[in-house]
Amino acid sequence: MNRVGNGLFNTAAALYFTLVVGLPAVQVGAALTVAGLIGLLAGIPGGHLADRRGPRTIMMLALTVQAVAMSALVLVESWAALAVVATVDQLAAAVGGAAWGALVVRVGTERPAHFRAKLRTYVNLGVVLGTVGAGFAVAADTRAAYLVLILGNAASFALCALLLFLLPRYRALAPPPRQRRGIALTDRPFVAFTALHGAMGLQYPVVSLLLPIWISEHTDAPRWTVAAVSAINSAVCVLLQTRIGSRIETLRDGGRAFRTAGLLFLLSCPMMALTAHAPVWAAAGLAVAAIFVHSLGEIWESSAGFALGFGMAPDHAQGQYQGLLGLGFSAGQALAPAILTTAVLGLGTAGWLLLGGFFAVVGAVGPALARSAGAGREASGPRSAAKQG
Template identity: 80%
Template sequence: MIKDSGTGWTGRIGRLAGDTGPERVLVAASFVNRVGNGLFNAASALYFTLVVGLPAVQVGAALTIAGLIGLGAGIPGGHLADRRGARTVMMAALAVQAVAMAALVLVDSWAALTAIATVDQIAAAVGGAAWGALVVRVGGDRPALFRAKLRTFVNLGVILGTVGAGLALAADTRGAYVALVLGNAASFALCGALLLLLPRYPVRAAPPQQPRWIASRDRPYLAFTALYGAMGLQYPVVSLLLPIWISGHTEAPRWTVAALFAVNSGFCVLMQTRIGSRIETPQEGGRAFRTAGLLFLVSCPMMALAAHTPVWAAAGLVLAAVFVHSLGEVWESSAGFALGFGLAPDHAQGQYQGVLGLGFGAGQALAPAILTTVVLGLGTAGWLLLAAFFAALGAAGPALARWGVRTRPQPRVAAEATG
C-alpha cells in the first residue's frame, strides 16, 4: 500500500476536507446535498413552466409564499435541535425534503406546487438552523474555520450540479427535467444517510432559570442579524442585478454573463478556506466585515462604469469587478461565520442560527425588489448608492463586534479572578 506523507496533493485535499472523521462526514454530506441543489435550482423555473405548464407568474407566487412561510420555522426548529440533538433534527428535515422534492414530479396545479414548496421550505429552515448547530459540534474549537471549509465544498458541489443541469437543459425533454428533480430528492436522502456516520453528540444543558427564547432578547446578536441580512444583498448583485445590467446597459458580449458566474464560483472555491482560516474570533469578524464593505465600495462603481466603456473594455471591466466583488464575498461570509458562531452560546447554537437564518432569508426575499427598482431605476447613481450602502454596513462591523463581545457572559473562573 502506498502511503501519503501528508505533503502531496492527497494530503492537501484531506486537510481541506477536514481534520477528523466527523468533519469529513459533514463535508461529504454537504457536498452531496449541494450537488443536488445545483441540479435542481438551475432548471427549476423551466421545469415548472415548460413541463408542468404553469404560468411564470403563478410559479413565482407559489415560491414566494412558500419562502415567506418557511422563514418563521428556523427559530423553533433551531430550539428543537438544541433540546433534541442537531443530528436528529437535521436528518428528519432532510427526510421531509427528500419526500417533498420527489412529490414535485406529481405537481399539476398551482395549489399543489404551493403546498409542496411550503413543506419543503419549512423543512429547509428547520434543517438550516440544525445544520448550523451541528457545524459547531463537529467543528469543535474552530467552527468558523470548519464552516469556511464546508463552504468551499458547497460551492464546488453547486458548480458540478449546475454542469449536470446544463446537460439536461440541452436534452430539453420531460425525462431529463424529471431526472433533475429526482436527483435532488436523492441527494437529500443520501445526505441524511451520511449523517448516520456522525456520533450522537450529547445535548448541552442550558443554564438554570434562563429564558427559553434567549436569542430574541440578545440585542447585539439581533443587530448583527440585521447587518448580516442587509449585507446579504451582495449575493444577488452577481446572480441577478449584474446579468440584467450587462444585457441592457453595456456593450459587453452575452458570454460575459456565463464568465462572471465561473469567476465568482471558482474564486470562492479557491479562496474561502485560505481567507476564512484567518477570521475566527468575533473581533476578527467585525474587521472582516469592514474589509468586505470596502471591497464592495470598489466593485460596484466598476460594474456601473462598464455601461460607459466600449465593447472591448466593458467585458474586461465587468470580469475585474466580479473578481473584486468575489473577494468581498469571501471576506463577508467569513465574517458572518466568525460572528454568527462566536456570539452564540454553545447550548443555544441552533436557536441562534435560526435567528440568523431568518434575518438572512428576509434580506434575500427583499433583495430582488430593492435591486431591480432602486439600483436599476437610478442607473449609475443607483450603483454608487449601493456601494456606499455596503461600505456603511461594513464600517459598523468592528463596533458591533466589540458590543457583542462585551455583553457575553464571562466565565465564572475569570469573574472570580477579577473579583
C-alpha cells in the same frame, strides 16, 4: 452532496413548472414566494428543537422530509399542489438549516474557522457541479431530463440523511437555570447582527441577478461576459475561501472582516457601473475585474458571518441563534430582487454608487458590534464548550 442536488434543481425548477407542467410563470413565482415566507417561521423553533433534542437527529428528520417533498414535486400539476409541497419543503429547509448551524459548532470545535471555510468551499464547488449537470437537462429540454434533476435532488437529501449516521449522536447541552426559551430574540447585539447580515446578503443577488441584467441591457460587453463573471465568481470562492476564511476566527476578526467586505463592495460597485460607459472590450475587462473584487468581498463577508454568527451565540442555544440568523438572511434575499432592480437598474450609475456606499456603511458597523458582543460575553461569564456527547 446536498449542494450538488440543489444546483441540479434550482437551475431548472422554474423551467420545469412553466414549460413541462404548464403553469403560468406568475403562479409559479407566487407559489414559491408563499412557501418561502411561511418557511421563515420554522427557523427559530426548529433551532430550539435541535438544541434540546440534538442537532444530528433534527437535521436527519428535516432532510428526510425534504427528500419526500422533493419527490412529490414530480406529481404536481396545479398551483395549489405546488404551493403545498413547496411550503413543506421550505419549512423543513428552515429547520434543517438551523440544525446544521448547531451541528457545525459541535463538529468543528478544534479549528472552527478552518472547518467552516472548507465547508463553504465545498458548498460552492457543489453548486457549480450541480449547475453544470443541470445545463445538460436544460439543453435536452425533455420531461424525462427535468424529472431526473428533481429526483436527483431528492436523492441528495436522502443520501445526506444517511451520511449523518457517520457522525456521533451529540447530546444536547444543558441551558442555564431559568433561561427563557426565546433567548436569541432578546440578545440585542445578535438581533442587530442578524439585520446587518441580512442587509449585507444583498450582495449575493448582485452576481446572480443584477449584474447579468446590467451587462445584457446597459453595456456593450459581449454576451458571453454574463457566463464569464458567474464562472469567475465561483472559481475565486472555491480557490480562496479556505485560504482567507481560515484566518478569521475570533469576534474581533469577524468584525474587521465584515468591514473589509463592505469596503471591497464599495470598490466593486462603481467598477460595475463603469461598464456602461466603456467600449466593448474595456467593458468586458471591467466586468471581469469588478467580479473578482466582488468575489473577494463575498469571501470576507461569509467568513465574517461565520465568526460573528457562531461566536456571538452561546453553545447551548446555537440552533436557536442560527435559526434567527437564517430568518434574517432569507428575509433579505426575498426583498433583494425588488430592492436591487428598483434602486440600481432604475437609477443606473447613481444606483450602483448608492449600493456600494450602503455596503460600506453596513460593514463599518462590524468592529463596534464585535466589541459589544465581546463585552457581553465577558459580563455573562465563560460559555460552555461544545463537546461531543
